Amino acid sequence: MWHRRRVLDMAALFACLGAPIVVADTPARPLGTLNTIAPDFTRTDLSGRPLQLNRFRGRVVLLNFWATWCGPCVTEIPVFSRWQHRYGGAGLQVIGVSMDDDEALVKRFVAKHAVSYPVLMGDAKLGESFGGVFGLPQSLLLDAYGRIVFRQVGEPNMEALQSQIEGLIRVR
Amino acid sequence: MKSSTNAAALALWFGMHCLFGSCGVDAEAVPASSIPAAELLQPEVLAATLQSESAPRPLVLQVGFRKLFDQAHIVGAEYAGPSGDSAGLAVLQKRVAKLPRDSAIVIYCGCCPWSHCPNIGAAFSALRALGFRNVKVLYIVDNFGADWIDKGYAVTKGG
Numbered sequence A: 001m002w003h004r005r006r007v008l009d010m011a012a013l014f015a016c017l018g019a020p021i022v023v024a025d026t027p028a029r030p031l032g033t034l035n036t037i038a039p040d041f042t043r044t045d046l047s048g049r050p051l052q053l054n055r056f057r058g059r060v061v062l063l064n065f066w067a068t069w070c071g072p073c074v075t076e077i078p079v080f081s082r083w084q085h086r087y088g089g090a091g092l093q094v095i096g097v098s099m100d101d102d103e104a105l106v107k108r109f110v111a112k113h114a115v116s117y118p119v120l121m122g123d124a125k126l127g128e129s130f131g132g133v134f135g136l137p138q139s140l141l142l143d144a145y146g147r148i149v150f151r152q153v154g155e156p157n158m159e160a161l162q163s164q165i166e167g168l169i170r171v172r
Numbered sequence B: 001m002k003s004s005t006n007a008a009a010l011a012l013w014f015g016m017h018c019l020f021g022s023c024g025v026d027a028e029a030v031p032a033s034s035i036p037a038a039e040l041l042q043p044e045v046l047a048a049t050l051q052s053e054s055a056p057r058p059l060v061l062q063v064g065f066r067k068l069f070d071q072a073h074i075v076g077a078e079y080a081g082p083s084g085d086s087a088g089l090a091v092l093q094k095r096v097a098k099l100p101r102d103s104a105i106v107i108y109c110g111c112c113p114w115s116h117c118p119n120i121g122a123a124f125s126a127l128r129a130l131g132f133r134n135v136k137v138l139y140i141v142d143n144f145g146a147d148w149i150d151k152g153y154a155v156t157k158g159g
Helices: A001-017 A071-090 A103-112 A124-129 A158-171 B002-019 B041-052 B066-072 B086-096 B118-130 B144-149
Strands: A042-044 A050-052 A059-066 A092-098 A120-123 A140-142 A148-153 B058-063 B105-108 B135-137
Touching: A042 A120, A059 A071, A059 A158, A071 A092, A071 A148, A071 A158, A092 A124, A092 A148, A124 B066, B041 B135, B041 B144, B058 B144, B086 B118, B105 B118, B118 B135
Parallel strands: A059 A092, A092 A120, B058 B105, B105 B135
Antiparallel strands: A042 A050, A059 A140, A140 A148
């Protein structure tokens, strides 16, 4: 506590003197961690419709960061499409966030693979708002209150994830 | 003369690459496992090298996806990717075109688990085809977040 206060005092002193304060330029990892409320965002999805995360409150949301060149991501997508069909009526909403650079390529992929849920183009800002998307695939599961209850970088255990989704839907 | 030979070598390599159906966006076209173990560099070794005031600093190139680089990259690294597709390989080729072939270069990606990375193997192969012999590859097992950022090694962000 004392140390923190001392650091703040020093920062204030340097600010008053007009001196640059050099802070370690490390992304804020606590953002987007388990048991925190997912940061809201609004984007336009690939079909041109606005998509705001908070409008899905009351539903269980599976937020999947992916890219067309990412092998494990491509493997997951048909499973997520099936889950959207199977559990959509019960309260699941899958949202895909592509980290590709080329939107046209993503549109072709989504059409070819008949992705059954909205997909939008992500960017560095959106990644940073979730504490950084520093590896793909990456999936987050949000409960009906928008709280992050699962986060996995890399391939998740799909059976365990499916069980968790079913559990969240039941208590929704 | 030398640069035209190198360009021809890359063209030949790229032609072979496409001949076997792996040009353009094609995940795992050149697997990371094709990189010899002797050319791999552990993250802690690179981090120590970059922190050292006496060790010569290699050219560090990120050959993965742009949105990862913009969020966080190794301090001093330059973006030269993604090497998993032809446009990204052209960026890498252009960046190194005028460098002496004995230049110390470290490439890294970290987009995905090592065994699934579509970029790092292609980047290493391309640099070898151009005649670079002092290329090391940062061995990122899981992803850049887990194997570099979470270990407290220095990063910066922005393009």
